[in-house]
Amino acid sequence: MRAQDPTGQLDTYRRALGARVRARRLHQNLTQEALADTAGIDRSTLQRIEGALNDPRLTHLWRLARALDIPLAELLTEAE
Structure with a gap:
């Protein structure tokens, strides 16, 4: 269940978090399947x-x- 987010800040944070995970995964040349398995x-x-x-x-x-x-x-943590 998603939390209430009237200002959209949680959604923005969720997108940034997902992007950080994806960037680190790609930096390490991992597929989603390989990272999930590990x-x-x-x-x-x-x-x-x-x-x-x-x-x-x-x-x-x-x-x-x-x-x-x-x-x-x-x-x-978001990059500065």
């Missing part, structure tokens, strides 16, 4: 995160960060 999540879950189609679970983000060998904060 992270121990479904490819469809990764697809929804990258596409900003849902609110990802913290456990999924943690697993993705570990699979990408980066700190979780790097996925959650």
Whole structure:
């Protein structure tokens, strides 16, 4: 279930998060299937995160960060 977002800020953040995950995945020359397998999540879950189609679970983000060998904060923090 998606949170109420009258200002659109959550949607903007969701898109930015998905873009960061996708950029790191592509930087490491990984397919969605390969990253999802390494992270121990479904490819469809990764697809929804990258596409900003849902609110990802913290456990999924943690697993993705570990699979990408980066700190979780790097996925959650916007570049300045």
